[in-house]
Amino acid sequence: MAALPLIQNQVVNLNHWMTLIEFTDLITIAEMTPGPIAINAATFVGNRIAGIPGAIIATIGSILPSCIIVSILAWIYFKYRELAVIQGVLSGLRPTIVALIASAGLSILMLAVWGEGGFSLNPALINFTSVIIFAAALFILRKWKVKPIYIMLGSGLIGGVIYLII
């Protein structure tokens, strides 16, 4: 997410590989497809500029810095994780991650129920299909420990049926 302005700067402003409108389309597509936005953007732009080889190179370019830096951090972690300080830091970070996941999940739920507009008590603005799918899915997950894949497919199917029929 934070990478988007940077990507826009490179792709639209500096290198003129795409117009702003095309870039906005890209963001929409990237939100609709699986995978992190940065990779989706890289693949898409790379493909536009230089076909499949371009897509490959751009994708590699987008993950290489991560690979290098994370490898270094991983080495530090695996070598020094027994140290009290490291354990302390991580003990502070674990609950943080739980909170961040909650925040991300809640944001997605809000998007599903209220769309771009955000929270509102106005019933007309509430997407009840989303509410029902969410409640049903959560119930099924808690009660029968169904695999997430089935929930995704099922909710997609229900969404397809309901939104297209109504």
Added chain:
Amino acid sequence: MKNQKNIYIKLFASTFYISAFTFGGGFVIIPLMKKKFVDDLHWIEENEMLNLVAIAQSSPGAVAVNAAILLGYRIKGILGALVTILGTVLPPFITLTVISFFYEAFRDNIVVNAVLKGMQAGIAAVIADVDLNLGANVVKEKDIVAVIIMVGAFIATFFLKINVMYIIIVCGFIGAAKILIQMKKIQKDGDSR
């Protein structure tokens, strides 16, 4: 030999499968990874998984890619990391390469949009399910500092929209301070005997 190869194949397949269903942002992959590698395969413990996610979140780049590298390395070394990177990157790569040839039609397709809208609610439920368990485990440890961090971090990021990096730095600091204080206390108790 065959058993070794099977693990790499399973690692790749699992990662590929998970990545293919990571709609709605890179972070969504985390609950899916937790369910697969901690709950189903028991290849890693929950706490260690959270450690790796913390490192992944603290590093630049997509969380999904970082987490893949760390998880893969932890499970099966450098080759494991390469396998998981490939598994994570291939689904979006293939999907986008295909779509980029007719992206306007895809973007505006009403069936696609309807299905994705439905999946959005489904994903939220999956995330909620996993996080309820994670949160319950934090509370079970009966560590008041951890609970405060969890609630505080949530308020900071969801309501106050504070940059994640600041939250991570502060919470890491609190964690370190807590352990150092505990160690000092143990030392003091030892000295006074």
